[in-house]
Amino acid sequence: MSSQLTGNQQAIRWHPPAYDIRVESVPIPKIEHPDDAIVKIKLAGLCGSDLHTYRGTEELTDALTCGHEFIGEVVALGESFHNGVTGRPDLYADLNIGDKVVSPFTVSCGECHFCRVGFTCRCVESRLFGTPTTPGGQAQYVRVPRAGGTLYNLRDIVGAAGTSQSEKEDVTKLADSSLLLLCDILPTGVFAAFQALNHPKTLPMMNSCPYPQSSSFARFALSSKVLGAEDVSLTFAIVGLGPVGLCACISLFDILTSRGADFRIVAIDPVEARREKMNAIISTIANKGPHLHSIAVASIDESKDIVEKWTNGLGCNAVLEVVGNTSALTLAYELVRPFGSISAVGVHSGNQIPFSGRQLYDKNVSFDFGRCPVRAMFPAALDILLRRQDVFGAVGGTASLVEKIVGFDEAADTYELFDKGKCGKVLFDPWK
Amino acid sequence: MSSQLTGNQQAIRWHPPAYDIRVESVPIPKIEHPDDAIVKIKLAGLCGSDLHTYRGTEELTDALTCGHEFIGEVVALGESFHNGVTGRPDLYADLNIGDKVVSPFTVSCGECHFCRVGFTCRCVESRLFGTPTTPGGQAQYVRVPRAGGTLYNLRDIVGAAGTSQSEKEDVTKLADSSLLLLCDILPTGVFAAFQALNHPKTLPMMNSCPYPQSSSFARFALSSKVLGAEDVSLTFAIVGLGPVGLCACISLFDILTSRGADFRIVAIDPVEARREKMNAIISTIANKGPHLHSIAVASIDESKDIVEKWTNGLGCNAVLEVVGNTSALTLAYELVRPFGSISAVGVHSGNQIPFSGRQLYDKNVSFDFGRCPVRAMFPAALDILLRRQDVFGAVGGTASLVEKIVGFDEAADTYELFDKGKCGKVLFDPWK
Numbered sequence: 001m002s003s004q005l006t007g008n009q010q011a012i013r014w015h016p017p018a019y020d021i022r023v024e025s026v027p028i029p030k031i032e033h034p035d036d037a038i039v040k041i042k043l044a045g046l047c048g049s050d051l052h053t054y055r056g057t058e059e060l061t062d063a064l065t066c067g068h069e070f071i072g073e074v075v076a077l078g079e080s081f082h083n084g085v086t087g088r089p090d091l092y093a094d095l096n097i098g099d100k101v102v103s104p105f106t107v108s109c110g111e112c113h114f115c116r117v118g119f120t121c122r123c124v125e126s127r128l129f130g131t132p133t134t135p136g137g138q139a140q141y142v143r144v145p146r147a148g149g150t151l152y153n154l155r156d157i158v159g160a161a162g163t164s165q166s167e168k169e170d171v172t173k174l175a176d177s178s179l180l181l182l183c184d185i186l187p188t189g190v191f192a193a194f195q196a197l198n199h200p201k202t203l204p205m206m207n208s209c210p211y212p213q214s215s216s217f218a219r220f221a222l223s224s225k226v227l228g229a230e231d232v233s234l235t236f237a238i239v240g241l242g243p244v245g246l247c248a249c250i251s252l253f254d255i256l257t258s259r260g261a262d263f264r265i266v267a268i269d270p271v272e273a274r275r276e277k278m279n280a281i282i283s284t285i286a287n288k289g290p291h292l293h294s295i296a297v298a299s300i301d302e303s304k305d306i307v308e309k310w311t312n313g314l315g316c317n318a319v320l321e322v323v324g325n326t327s328a329l330t331l332a333y334e335l336v337r338p339f340g341s342i343s344a345v346g347v348h349s350g351n352q353i354p355f356s357g358r359q360l361y362d363k364n365v366s367f368d369f370g371r372c373p374v375r376a377m378f379p380a381a382l383d384i385l386l387r388r389q390d391v392f393g394a395v396g397g398t399a400s401l402v403e404k405i406v407g408f409d410e411a412a413d414t415y416e417l418f419d420k421g422k423c424g425k426v427l428f429d430p431w432k
Numbered sequence: 433m434s435s436q437l438t439g440n441q442q443a444i445r446w447h448p449p450a451y452d453i454r455v456e457s458v459p460i461p462k463i464e465h466p467d468d469a470i471v472k473i474k475l476a477g478l479c480g481s482d483l484h485t486y487r488g489t490e491e492l493t494d495a496l497t498c499g500h501e502f503i504g505e506v507v508a509l510g511e512s513f514h515n516g517v518t519g520r521p522d523l524y525a526d527l528n529i530g531d532k533v534v535s536p537f538t539v540s541c542g543e544c545h546f547c548r549v550g551f552t553c554r555c556v557e558s559r560l561f562g563t564p565t566t567p568g569g570q571a572q573y574v575r576v577p578r579a580g581g582t583l584y585n586l587r588d589i590v591g592a593a594g595t596s597q598s599e600k601e602d603v604t605k606l607a608d609s610s611l612l613l614l615c616d617i618l619p620t621g622v623f624a625a626f627q628a629l630n631h632p633k634t635l636p637m638m639n640s641c642p643y644p645q646s647s648s649f650a651r652f653a654l655s656s657k658v659l660g661a662e663d664v665s666l667t668f669a670i671v672g673l674g675p676v677g678l679c680a681c682i683s684l685f686d687i688l689t690s691r692g693a694d695f696r697i698v699a700i701d702p703v704e705a706r707r708e709k710m711n712a713i714i715s716t717i718a719n720k721g722p723h724l725h726s727i728a729v730a731s732i733d734e735s736k737d738i739v740e741k742w743t744n745g746l747g748c749n750a751v752l753e754v755v756g757n758t759s760a761l762t763l764a765y766e767l768v769r770p771f772g773s774i775s776a777v778g779v780h781s782g783n784q785i786p787f788s789g790r791q792l793y794d795k796n797v798s799f800d801f802g803r804c805p806v807r808a809m810f811p812a813a814l815d816i817l818l819r820r821q822d823v824f825g826a827v828g829g830t831a832s833l834v835e836k837i838v839g840f841d842e843a844a845d846t847y848e849l850f851d852k853g854k855c856g857k858v859l860f861d862p863w864k
């Protein structure tokens with residue numbers, strides 16, 4: 001057992017019923033289970049889904065420590081990390097005090113069927129940080145359950161076989177504010193793009209091969225007809241340009257340009273400030289290529305006209321829905337073409353899905369709902385993080401994803417501004 | 433222009449408001465457009481979706497000629513077939529009077545984006561046979577619009593390069609009652625299976641590779657870890673054992689066994705007679721292999737216990753929903769595991785989808801809704817038809833998909849029995 005820390009720490013705490021954020025002194029967490037790690041927080045993020053708790057929509061009755069995005073350093077480890085049992089996730093043998101780690105926003109054991117298959121957000125022991133059972137990372141220290149399955153050790157990348165020297169150097173150079181984006185919003189954006197690009201209804205355009213031969217198990221294919229340029233031109237929409245929507249757009253753009261695809265993206269948000277941020281990012285990521293005009297930023301009404309014009313009324317091949325409410329889903333349905341797909345990564349509430357079965361049948365629509373399996377998406381997200389440091393690397397620029405880093409003393413004000421849409425992505429430095 | 437037929441023919445006609453089927457004398461259809469063909473019907477099928485019209489749920493006000501499944505012989509062709517314009521679908525040059533053809537249940541031009549890409553059921557000129565605008569195939573003759581895109585010429589298979597001599601012989605030996613299944617129900621069953629097997633959430637198990645590296649565009653993969661036997665074991669459910677459900681089950685079984693997959697299927701229907709038919713088919717298709725016990729036939733309540741037991745409570749990897757109503761969707765959701773997919777090919781009504789966004793988010797559920805693109809699925813369906821002649825080849829046996837072939841004089845009685853679930857798949861011979 002490693003040395004336990006004692007004493008108190010500062011933490012950002014939410015109090016019921018709603019809109020009540022306080023910085024309080026609470027005990028430093030201790031190892032409670034052999035699989036636990038204690039992480040000393042370097043930076044913690046404020047995320048859009050923190051607002052579900054903040055606004056009281058979760059109807060919680062007890063105060064809790066907020067936050068599910070954090071990067072830090074391992075300062076204590078449970079017994080499992082010293083006994084090297086074979087067959088357990090690698091980190092149980094590899095993780096050491098002093099290692100720099102990024103955490104997904106959910107706990108994953110790394111050992112159940114879902115974890116092994118890569119569906120890590122549906123681990124049978126899944127727990128969300130910043131909830132009543134699992135104190136969050138907007139604190140100076142956090143306890144990470146099942147840490148050998150949950151944490152992502154940045155040393156793994158730097159030391160991985162097959163990683164080039166320049167890649168290792170690139171990773172070690174990344175700022176904490178950049179790496180923090182790996183906890184949730186960048187992998188979730190990558191996941192939204194990934195689902196859209198890999199859907200069997202998108203594959204004919206990506207593979208230049210007609211359906212169903214475009215998919216893996218069309219072994220009965222009788223032809224290998226190659227599609228013409230007109231048919232493989234892709235149109236996507238992204239509904240919602242909060243931080244995750246921005247990440248989804250950058251990821252989609254990055255993957256499509258790296259494949260040399262012929263594509264257009266309409267990025268949609270009703271809020272002007274968010275559209276301005278998106279425009280600044282586009283100017284940054286597309287300024288040297290032929291793709292500056294491949295992305296249009298639009299209000300809801302404008303988006304319908306743009307898609308109509310771009311596609312001669314066919315609609316989008318796929319829509320990335322990054323909001324999580326009924327009107328976003330409705331817009332996604334309106335924009336998608338027949339035999340299109342909707343990748344819905346927004347955190348949805350209890351409202352009923354706003355479509356009839358007939359609407360979905362008549363348009364052959366597909367949906368992929370749900371939470372990003374961050375732990376499994378880390379490598380993909382890190383790859384994009386490294387290549388898009390122009391957007392992910394800086395803090396506070398017009399084209400930067402992270403707007404500012406503040407101390408805990410600004411926590412209450414920051415929650416309030418963020419809730420009102422008056423600031424973008426903010427990180428907390430618990431030692432500032 | 434080929435010779436036009438004149439005079440009257442017999443046709444099965446529906447009259448409003450509901451439940452009124454009459455055999456009437458109506459004019460033989462004529463070529464109305466250069467792209468038309470007139471087909472002399474050999475056999476026409478009665479399909480579950482004919483019942484939407486029969487029961488009056490479509491709220492139609494005029495009588496119409498029923499049916500969207502037919503096989504026959506080309507007896508007249510429009511001018512397009514004689515002028516060999518380049519760039520048009522092959523059949524405009526290849527189709528001849530006397531050719532034996534199968535038709536999908538919808539018209540597809542073969543020339544629009546959707547047709548070229550393989551999404552033929554969403555052709556911009558799509559029309560469903562047996563509706564007010566497009567008289568159906570339960571007649572002695574039928575007019576086929578856009579026939580060069582719509583029809584499937586059986587000579588194409590027999591003459592196709594790459595087709596072995598034995599395959600050619602196999603196709604020419606197929607009975608019309610077997611080929612008729614290619615119009616709708618067999619391709620729709622194959623489509624239901626295909627969507628489930630090719631979904632990115634099923635691919636890890638099919639490819640023995642974790643998500644997301646299991647999909648095409650995970651080029652950022654850092655590992656090529658192979659999954660263990662426990663993780664790649666697949667469990668499927670099929671909700672609804674009408675003729676399409678039976679075809680879906682046979683297709684799923686056929687593809688999985690041919691790949692040597694480790695799988696189990698639970699086939700579910702509340703109607704005992706349908707379960708008996710499914711059991712007879714299983715005995716036939718699985719009697720020589722190790723897979724006799726890979727399929728369980730179950731009532732709704734039994735199915736939940738079976739899936740619970742088989743999967744230790746995880747649920748099915750994918751569910752094929754072949755009914756098209758709210759209770760079938762609800763059962764599919766209950767049976768599917770987190771990160772599972774639902775392939776919904778049932779013809780749904782205007783009822784709202786019975787799920788909240790939160791339910792779908794919390795389980796990472798995917799849905800593929802809609803109509804089968806029969807024209808694009810023909811080769812896959814023909815492949816399975818050839819290999820499963822033990823089920824698809826005969827008429828009237830306990831394990832036969834087709835129950836009987838009757839004359840038009842039995843049309844009204846047959847619709848009534850079929851509507852009440854008192855008979856299975858019935859075909860009409862218009863010349864009997």
